[in-house]
Amino acid sequence: MSNNPLGRKKSILRFRPRGGLGRKGPKPIETSPGEFRERVISEQAPQNEVFESRHREEIEQAEAKAAQLVGVQEEGKELSPRRGDETTTASLGEARACDSIKEPEKPYEPVKIQEEPPKGLVEKIKMVAGSLIDKVQNLIGTRPRVHKEIIVNVQPLETRVALLEDGRLEELAIERATDERLVGSIYKGV
Incomplete structure (x- = not known):
């Protein structure tokens, strides 16, 4: 036989679920549509309330931090105000008012750099001539910045x-x- 790997048939790779091919999802609960509707309507726990009850402490701490309050709890006593409290809305308004009061920013001003003093006679003449030209151009106003x-x-x-x-x-x-x-x-x- 030949040792040519190109002539061999490749094995087929395919996805096989972990539980096997015949496995299906959980068995559906057999209820009539009327019973199912009654059960859904009678449940009074929407997902938001479950989330809020599970993460209530984190939510209150975040609200207290936003209102710049200290959210410390000691032995089951909550010191941070609860949602919907009048003090919470007032303190939130005060915190937002404090944030809006800021010092106005100063406009940008370039830094002035001192030039080196001229060393020789020629450099002194060039500096004096340059400053004279600058003064004349400033008087005329044609000097581009x-x-x-x-x-x-x-x-x-x-x-x-x-x-x-x-x-x-x-x-x-x-x-x-x-x-x-x-x-x-x-x-x-x-």
Whole structure:
């Protein structure tokens, strides 16, 4: 016979339930529709009430936290107010009023950076000429304002510095901590 595995017929894989193929769900309770309707109507425990009774303590603690109250229980005595209490709604209103009172945010003001003093005669002349040109342009009012931002991203393996002018990327510098170009098995580039 040949040892070629391609010529063999593959075994069929199919889903087989844990309990066997002939197993069915639980046997239905044989009741007439009228009896079933009466039983459903007579039950007074909808799912929400079951959930609330099971998690009542957690719900009250969450409500107390939202109302900035201390929800402490000692020996079966509940100190936090129950749902529907007048004090709860009043304290919730007070808490929301306190949250809405905040200090207005100050508008953004760029940080002023002091320039280095000029070292040589040529640099002093350039600085004086530049400041004179700036004053004239401010008087005329034709000088366009440029908003510059510097964004720095530091990670253990590399540092990235980006210069944005009016929201546009003007310069991007990447400095690597090591000479390795691979991180894991990924080539990071230059």
